[in-house]
Amino acid sequence: MQNEQPRIRELHFDSRRKRMTTIHQLNKPIHGKNRVAYTKGAPKELIELCENVLINGQIQPITDDMKKKAMTANDSYARQGLRVLAVVVRYLGLDDQDIPTSLSAYTPEIIEQKMTFIGLVVMADPPRPEVKEAVQKCHQAGIRIVMITGDYGLTAESIAKRIGIVTGDHPRVISGLELEGMSDDQLKNALKDEVIFARVAPEQKYRVVDNLQQLGEVVAVTGDGVNDAPALKKADIDVEMGITGTDVAKEAADMILTDDNFASIVHAVEQGRAAYNNIRKFLLYILNSNVPEAAPSMAFLLSKGAIPLPLTIMQILFIDLGTDLIPALGLGSEKPEAGIMNKPPRNLKEPLLNRTILIKAFFWYGILESIVSLSAYFFVNSINGFSLGNLAEEGSATYIAATTMTLAAIVFCQIGAVMNCRTENESVFKIGFLKNVTINAGIILEVILLLVIMHVPLFQKVFGTAPIGVQSWIFLICIPPIILAIEEIRKAISRRIVQTHK
The missing domain is CATH 1.20.1110.10 (Calcium-transporting ATPase, transmembrane domain)
Structure with missing residues (x-):
């Protein structure tokens, strides 16, 4: 694959776009194009960018019914606690009027459009067996757990229920888009009950931490990426993942988990x-x-x-x-x-x-x-x-x-x-x-x-x-x-x- 389609550019993942793209040079043109862009990311956002769909090797116009079926499949997997990524493609030609000739001029706004939907990739990332018991100990100890994740809302809800973070049948799931439109008073009211935050941006995670502190809570935050650093620094106790965590996040942390295990946090408490x-x-x-x-x-x-x-x-x-x-x-x-x-x-x-x-x-x-x-x-x-x-x-x-x-x-x-x-x-x-x-x-x-x-x-x-x-x-x-x-x-x-x- 690398020999036939060497990577020549990458548009890095961004929490707002919820996707990343790699650009490859084609040794043999496909559909008359000598470059191709592969994009993976959140299904809902990616499907909206698609004009076509790949069926049995043939590119066809995508219909609203096809989009609805894809999202129905996505929701079905998500309810099972599975993580779902959409994969789309766009073939690029140097003679395309909307494509710059210079690679350095490739931007997400230019490349990530007029895409062709390929399919969904489903991954099982089950919680560790000891996490459920650790969560139960937290509840007994009077420690509230608020899930703030970039995952799809249904996936987050399914996992939260499975490990006992939420116990109600219908917990409130607030998306990043919904959170953006909420006032601080509305957010504080939501934080008093069982709530899950899904598809949130780093500054929104920071905002949740800030509002919890304003409610008088002592807040511990876990994270592993560069984007988590502001929220980690804001928290009273910042807990960084030692295995998967970035150096930036580790620098901001008070405590580093050498085994990336939530149960270790409970043991530390x-x-x-x-x-x-x-x-x-x-x-x-x-x-x-x-x-x-x-x-x-x-x-x-x-x-x-x-x-x-x-x-x-x-x-x-x-x-x-x-x-x-x-x-x-x-x-x-x-x-x-x-x-x-x-x-x-x-x-x-x-x-x-x-x-x-x-x-x-x-x-x-x-x-x-x-x-x-x-x-x-x-x-x-x-x-x-x-x-x-x-x-x-x-x-x-x-x-x-x-x-x-x-x-x-x-x-x-x-x-x-x-x-x-x-x-x-x-x-x-x-x-x-x-x-x-x-x-x-x-x-x-x-x-x-x-x-x-x-x-x-x-x-x-x-x-x-x-x-x-x-x-x-x-x-x-x-x-x-x-x-x-x-x-x-x-x-x-x-x-x-x-x-x-x-």
């Missing part, structure tokens, strides 16, 4: 939500120990010194820098919780450190850990013969053991708290205690560090600590299960409330 939740879990855990660290000082001040300071400054530093760090980092690697994609998108105005986290950290965990840690302090005094009105004096052996016990109690409270912080409402028993290696390693390390400062003389002097007895260790070992059990009860009540409101 899930991982993004998990990362955001993990940051909140990290903050919740870090803030937990602030109240029990402050409570001993408050007890000292409010009692006007009657209660000797149950926790020293160096012991507070040990908690913050020595024991909290690794378990907190482990929370950042937690996997997405079950049901994370069944929640609506968060409010953009809501801060990362929101009221819920502050209340839970300071008034739930904080007060609970404060009660436990101060109880540990009084427990050591009690087993050594001291009472609430007559506590061990600062510097005494019992006082040092009691402050060590307060420190250890906070550490063991944090062991229970870090397990609780792994989930928001789901039971930690469901996700498994041994699944997060970093957290488990952090727990082991903080217990080892606690033993080191209790028993190594050098660290005993630095942190003001001493070994504790068997009774105290039994007290400490009971703390994490109690903290865990109390929170599991709260989570169970929370889950029941959620189920009741569904």
